[in-house]
Amino acid sequence: MSSTKVKDRQGKHLDFYETPEKVVAGLIETEFFDGNVRTVLEPSAGKGAIVRVVRDKFPALRVTAVEIQDEFVPDLAKTGADFIVGDFLAQHPAQQFDRIVANPPFSQAEEFVRHAYEFLKPNGRMAFLLRLPFIASVKRYPLFKELKPSE
Numbered sequence: 001m002s003s004t005k006v007k008d009r010q011g012k013h014l015d016f017y018e019t020p021e022k023v024v025a026g027l028i029e030t031e032f033f034d035g036n037v038r039t040v041l042e043p044s045a046g047k048g049a050i051v052r053v054v055r056d057k058f059p060a061l062r063v064t065a066v067e068i069q070d071e072f073v074p075d076l077a078k079t080g081a082d083f084i085v086g087d088f089l090a091q092h093p094a095q096q097f098d099r100i101v102a103n104p105p106f107s108q109a110e111e112f113v114r115h116a117y118e119f120l121k122p123n124g125r126m127a128f129l130l131r132l133p134f135i136a137s138v139k140r141y142p143l144f145k146e147l148k149p150s151e
Contacts, residue, residue: 021052043088043116044067048072109131
């Protein structure tokens with residue numbers, strides 16, 4: 001994944017690593033998207049790579065994307081998903097989702113995982129594309145003890 005220098009509305013640098021569509025395609029080939037899935041949330045949509053792949057493979061799913069960067073709105077609009085332009089970490093769950101899939105800013109990964117969990121339906125599942133050190137950190141032991149990842 002290559003990094004792009006992107007800033008938020010206040011000029012703060014944001015982590016942005018465009019998601020390779022082939023990575024998402026690999027996830028889709030697993031049991032993650034079983035027959036019980038109706039709704040999907042992508043809380044850090046960027047240019048919409050995850051949303052595009054999910055919508056192409058499963059056009060009947062209701063997909064909602066959240067993205068903080070205005071310049072990506074035209075890309076998201078082309079996906080056919082519902083989308084919110086704003087900071088995901090400032091959103092409040094008006095709805096819960098069967099699946100949550102994201103490639104969040106690495107500098108905010110733990111915050112995204114914790115906050116996304118509030119949007120997850122009971123028995124829902126989440127998949128995050130994160131750097132390997134994320135799971136190897138002793139500092140995150142409380143997170144994994146609380147949320148108990150299965151894979």
